Amino acid sequence: xxxxxxxxxxxxxxxxxxxxxxxxxxxxxxxxxxxxxxxxxxxxxxxxxxxxxxxxxxxxxxxxxxxxxxxxxxxxxxxxxxxxxxxxxxxxxxxxxxxxxxxxxxxxxxxxxxxxxxxxxxxxxxxxxxxxxxxxxxxxxxxxxxxxxxxxxxxxxxxxxxxxxxxxxxxxxxxxxxxxxxxxxxxxxxxxxxxxxxxxxxxxxxxxxxxxxxxxxxxxxxxxxxxxxxxxxxxxxxxxxxxxxxxxxxxxxxxxxxxxxxxxxxxxxxxxxxxxxxxxxxxxxxxxxxxxxxxxxxxxxxxxxxxxxxxxxxxxxxxxxxxxxxxxxxxxxxxxxxxxxxxxxxxxxxxxxxxxxxxxxxxxxxxxxxxxxxxxxxxxxxxxxxxxxxxxxxxxxxxxxxxxxxxxxxxxxxxxxxxxxxxx
Amino acid sequence: xxxxxxxxxxxxxxxxxxxxxxxxxxxxxxxxxxxxxxxxxxxxxxxxxxxxxxxxxxxxxxxxxxxxxxxxxxxxxxxxxxxxxxxxxxxxxxxxxxxxxxxxxxxxxxxxxxxxxxxxxxxxxxxxxxxxxxxxxxxxxxxxxxxxxxxxxxxxxxxxxxxxxxxxxxxxxxxxxxxxxxxxxxxxxxxxxxxxxxxxxxxxxxxxxxxxxxxxxxxxxxxxxxxxxxxxxxxxxxxxxxxxxxxxxxxxxxxxxxxxxx
Numbered sequence: 001x002x003x004x005x006x007x008x009x010x011x012x013x014x015x016x017x018x019x020x021x022x023x024x025x026x027x028x029x030x031x032x033x034x035x036x037x038x039x040x041x042x043x044x045x046x047x048x049x050x051x052x053x054x055x056x057x058x059x060x061x062x063x064x065x066x067x068x069x070x071x072x073x074x075x076x077x078x079x080x081x082x083x084x085x086x087x088x089x090x091x092x093x094x095x096x097x098x099x100x101x102x103x104x105x106x107x108x109x110x111x112x113x114x115x116x117x118x119x120x121x122x123x124x125x126x127x128x129x130x131x132x133x134x135x136x137x138x139x140x141x142x143x144x145x146x147x148x149x150x151x152x153x154x155x156x157x158x159x160x161x162x163x164x165x166x167x168x169x170x171x172x173x174x175x176x177x178x179x180x181x182x183x184x185x186x187x188x189x190x191x192x193x194x195x196x197x198x199x200x201x202x203x204x205x206x207x208x209x210x211x212x213x214x215x216x217x218x219x220x221x222x223x224x225x226x227x228x229x230x231x232x233x234x235x236x237x238x239x240x241x242x243x244x245x246x247x248x249x250x251x252x253x254x255x256x257x258x259x260x261x262x263x264x265x266x267x268x269x270x271x272x273x274x275x276x277x278x279x280x281x282x283x284x285x286x287x288x289x290x291x292x293x294x295x296x297x298x299x300x301x302x303x304x305x306x307x308x309x310x311x312x313x314x315x316x317x318x319x320x321x322x323x324x325x326x327x328x329x330x331x332x333x334x335x336x337x338x339x340x341x342x343x344x345x346x347x348x349x350x351x352x353x354x355x356x357x358x359x360x361x362x363x364x365x366x367x368x369x370x371x372x373x374x375x376x377x378x379x380x381x382x383x384x385x386x387x388x389x390x391x392x393x394x395x396x397x398x399x400x401x402x403x404x405x406x407x408x409x410x411x412x413x414x415x416x417x418x419x420x421x422x423x424x
Numbered sequence: 425x426x427x428x429x430x431x432x433x434x435x436x437x438x439x440x441x442x443x444x445x446x447x448x449x450x451x452x453x454x455x456x457x458x459x460x461x462x463x464x465x466x467x468x469x470x471x472x473x474x475x476x477x478x479x480x481x482x483x484x485x486x487x488x489x490x491x492x493x494x495x496x497x498x499x500x501x502x503x504x505x506x507x508x509x510x511x512x513x514x515x516x517x518x519x520x521x522x523x524x525x526x527x528x529x530x531x532x533x534x535x536x537x538x539x540x541x542x543x544x545x546x547x548x549x550x551x552x553x554x555x556x557x558x559x560x561x562x563x564x565x566x567x568x569x570x571x572x573x574x575x576x577x578x579x580x581x582x583x584x585x586x587x588x589x590x591x592x593x594x595x596x597x598x599x600x601x602x603x604x605x606x607x608x609x610x611x612x613x614x615x616x617x618x619x620x621x622x623x624x625x626x627x628x629x630x631x632x633x634x635x636x637x638x639x640x641x642x643x644x645x646x647x648x649x650x651x652x653x654x655x656x657x658x659x660x661x662x663x664x665x666x667x668x669x670x671x672x673x674x675x676x677x678x679x680x681x682x683x684x685x686x
Contacts, residue, residue, distance in 0.1 A: 060609075243582025244534035248499045252539065255503055277497070306612040306635075311628030358625040361495050361617030362577040367608050379617075383497025396622040397496045404501060408487030409453040410621055415484045421455060421462035422432045422469070 001092070008089035008209075015213040022220035029289070029331040032338075036285035044235050051372060052234045058370040061300060067121040068370075071157070074114030075227070078164065080107050085209050105179035112168050112180040119161035126154050136299030139308075141318035146223065146297060153224040156215050163208035170201035229294040230371040236287060237372035242363040245380055250274045251388075277384030280345040281327040282334060284381070289327060291373040295320035301365035301375060307358040314358040316365035316375040322350040323378065347382050356382050357394040430466070430473045430686075433480040439516050447479040448518045448543075450532065452525040453488050454652030460659070461652040467681035468524055468548055474686055475560050479522065485512055489531040496618035503539060506531075510541045521545045524677060526578035526651045527616075533583070547579065549650055549676055553588040556595045564683055567597035572644040574603070574635065574658060575610035576651035589650050589676050596683045601642040611635050613661075615653035636661025639671075646672045648679060 050056050055072060059065040084097045098104050128134060129150065137147070168183035169190060174197050178184065192200065219225050226233075275283050301316035302308045308315050326346045333340040347356075356379065365375040386392045393401065400410045408415050438445060449472065455465035472479050490505030513521075521543050523529040533545035555561040573593060579585045586607045593600055605611045614624070614631030624630065636658055639647045647658055655673050662668045 241530075241534050241583055243530040243578050245494060247503075247535070247538035251499045251503050255500070255507065259507075276499070304609070304611075306614060306631045307625070307627070309611070310631050310634055312625050314625075354625050357622070358627075359617050360577075360612045360614060360619045360631070362612035363581045364577070364610075364612065367581050380495070380497065383495075384499055385497075387497035388500060393496055393498070394622050397618060400492055400496070400618070400621040401498050401501055404488045404490065404493050404505065408505075409457060410488060410492050411453065411457050413457045415487070418451075418456045418484045418486060419432070419434070419481075421451070421457075421465050422430075424462055424466075 005090065005092050011210065011213060012086065012090065015217060018217050019220070022217065026220065026293070028335050029327055030286050032282045032327075032331055032334055033284055033286040033289050036287040038236055038287075040239055043239050047237065047239065047372070048231060048235050051370075052231045055370075057368070057372070060368060060370075067124060070114070070117050070121050074111075074118045077107060077114050078111045078118075081111050081164070082209075082212055085205070089209060109179040109181055112165070112182050115161045115164045115168070116182040119158055119165065122154050122158045122161065126151070126158070129154075136303040139299065139302060139315055139317070140313075141315055141321050142297070142299075146321075149222050149224070150297075152218070153215075153222060156211060156218070160208065160211050160215065163204045163211060166204035167201060167208055170197045170204060173197040174201065223295065223297045226294050226296040226371060229290065230296075233290055233294040234372050236290065238374050242366055246377070248276065248384070250276065275385070276388035277386070278378065278381035279347050279385045279389070281323060281330055283346075283385070284323065284378070288374075288377055288381075289323065291375075291377075292320045292323040292327070294371050295324070295373060296371065297321060298370065300368045300370065301373070304364040304368050306360055306362060306364065312354075312358040313352065314355045318355070319351065319375055319378045320373060322346065326350050347385065351378075351382060353386075353394070356386075430470045432469050434483045435480040435516050436483065436485065438480055444517055445478045445480040446520060447477060447546075448513070448516070448521045449479045449481050450521050450523045450525075450528055451481050451486060452523065452528040452652070454525055456486070458652055458656070460655055461675075464524060464652070464655075464675040464677050467675070467677040467686070470681050470686040471552065471561070471677060471684070472522075474684055475555050482512065482516075489528050489536075491527045491531040492618040492621055494531070494535070495616070496621075506536055506539045506541075510536060510539060513541060513543055518543055522548055522551055524548045524650070524652075524675075526576045526583070527653070530578045530582050547583070547585055547588070547650075549579070549585060549588040549592060552676070552680060553591050553595075556592065561680065561684070563595035564597040569596075569598045570601055570644065571598045571646050571648050572601050572603055572639050572642040573606070574613070574639060574647055574649040574654055575607055576649060576654045577610065577612050577616050579650055580610055581608055589648075592676055592680065593648060596679055598648075598679075601644055603638045603642055605638060611638060613649075613651075613654040613657035615657045620653050620656075630661065630664060632657035632661035633664040634661075636665055636667070640665070640667060645670065646674055648674050648676060650676045 055065065055069040058068050080097065084095065087096045088094055129137065165183055165186065168180045169186040172178050172180050172183045172187035173192055173194055219227055278284055295317065297317060299317050305314060305316055323346060330342065333342070359379045361376050361379065363376060366373065403410050403412050407413060433445065435445070435448065449469070451465050454461040487509060488505055489509065490502035493505065494502035521532055523532060523545060526547065529545060529547045532541070532543070552561065556563055571593060573590060575586060590600060611634065612631060613635055639658065649655060649658065655675060658673045659668065662671050662673065
């Protein structure tokens with residue numbers, strides 16, 4: 001075994017180790033969350049094909065959508081080369097996947113073209129962030145840290161593509177019979193003698209793979225974790241119509257008890273008191289928490305939100321960012337002690353009542369989200385907590401509840417007047 | 425102007441006579457009580473009469489679907505309303521429900537099945553569109569009328585009904601100038617999620633005003649929609665812009681009834 005193999009294996013072990021630790025940490029957080037049933041597996045595959053692979057929702061913003069689709073599809077192709085590099089590094093077998101024949105040449109050729117296109121797309125993304133004030137990238141929740149996070153990821157992706165093209169170009173200099181359309185052109189332009197190309201190839205090879213390792217380990221702590229989370233999130237996302245809210249089964253059970261008092265004497269399975277709705281991060285379902293980890297902070301949700309557009313405090317993106325932040329803050333302590341409290345909560349300390357009650361549940365945010373996050377779930381669950389546990393509803397709503405209860409309508413008319421419309 | 429008379433059978437009466445109507449027309453609280461929307465309920469009932477549809481309404485037995493309660497977080501009240509209404513559907517052996525209000529439609533269609541309802545729920549825009557395709561309701565060729573159509577969130581995004589209302593307008597001789605934000609991109613009127621029943625949070629502008637501005641950008645003289653809340657909110661929006669005299673807000677059912685001289 002060569003020294004470079006040994007060094008490679010050590011860095012690989014460190015990378016995988018750190019990555020597994022990050023994932024284990026997140027998995028622990030998931031343990032704190034509530035159940036959420038998932039079914040209908042067949043439909044979910046078509047969802048992934050359409051929304052994830054087809055990038056249909058990202059194209060709703062055509063310009064940025066097109067550039068993002070290039071980056072996404074490029075990643076899917078380039079990943080083959082990355083897998084090959086890991087095999088190369090561990091076993092010292094150069095170009096191990098070449099056994100795939102023509103298929104290999106096609107994949108690598110497209111990978112080369114995509115590396116170039118991605119690099120251009122990323123440069124446009126960076127330039128746009130610097131020169132244009134893209135409105136949806138701003139907002140109360142977009143801290144300087146969030147902006148730095150974006151620039152860091154964009155820079156890393158650019159360097160990844162730069163090193164990949166560098167690697168391919170050196171290969172093109174050394175081996176005129178290659179399948180790299182773009183790197184071949186670069187090789188023709190670059191005045192580099194083959195004597196130096198070998199050393200440079202090794203340099204770019206190591207740079208590229210180490211950048212992948214670093215990037216992979218930054219991701220779980222960055223908004224760019226969506227690179228890992230988006231496809232699973234789309235797969236597990238809601239398949240019901242956007243307007244359908246989930247039914248709280250605990251309430252249904254309670255009502256059945258009220259209407260059927262005999263059943264009250266039957267043994268109850270679940271004697272643990274249930275929390276109605278969401279007050280803090282541990283009240284959310286694992287799916288809602290997953291939504292928050294998948295959020296890319298692209299702001300498409302907030303940019304179409306009627307409340308946000310008319311200067312109200314609500315921002316659907318903030319719901320996701322705050323949930324993730326609150327979980328990071330509280331979960332490590334909750335794992336050690338499930339009764340832990342820091343006197344704060346997601347509701348009030350992160351999401352204010354003003355934000356919560358400004359939502360029209362119009363579903364524009366959920367419609368727009370490229371990774372199928374369902375923001376209204378948080379809104380409705382926070383409202384459920386307030387109304388069902390604390391008996392608090394914004395001003396006029398208490399009267400509406402009373403009217404519905406007493407008159408069967410949100411307005412104060414008697415049911416006997418229900419047919420008056422016919423004769424007016 | 426006196427309105428033409430029309431018949432509205434009451435479920436309890438005709439069921440007692442041994443007749444089970446094909447459709448239950450779910451009038452909804454807005455249809456029954458909202459000053460402006462009662463006209464829409466009347467227009468729709470007249471169309472049902474014209475097309476000789478076998479229907480009935482629940483009358484004083486109908487109760488709120490619970491939609492505003494649920495969306496304001498009161499799941500307990502919602503479920504009580506739902507269970508009560510579903511029991512009524514079962515009692516009268518209701519199979520098909522017609523609704524005009526998209527909020528009632530969404531709740532009856534998507535949310536009641538969780539609590540035991542098995543009824544097929546049909547929105548009136550899809551129903552009327554079908555009647556037109558079958559020739560039961562005549563269509564009118566071009567008459568140089570233009571309009572713009574506002575997609576109610578609970579009809580459009582929530583249930584993907586975008587084409588039926590537009591087809592009806594085209595069948596009634598209208599050409600549609602679309603707003604920049606239409607169909608799945610449409611902006612809310614500001615009333616959903618129980619907002620209609622509460623004071624709005626402080627902002628720089630009312631949502632309904634913004635939407636009315638977007639409608640006015642199409643230079644339309646009338647805005648057509650298919651939701652009681654959208655009608656009220658858009659009218660308010662026009663008032664805020666001092667345009668309520670020049671521009672009208674109408675419902676699809678009113679357009680159809682007018683064109684049939686009902």
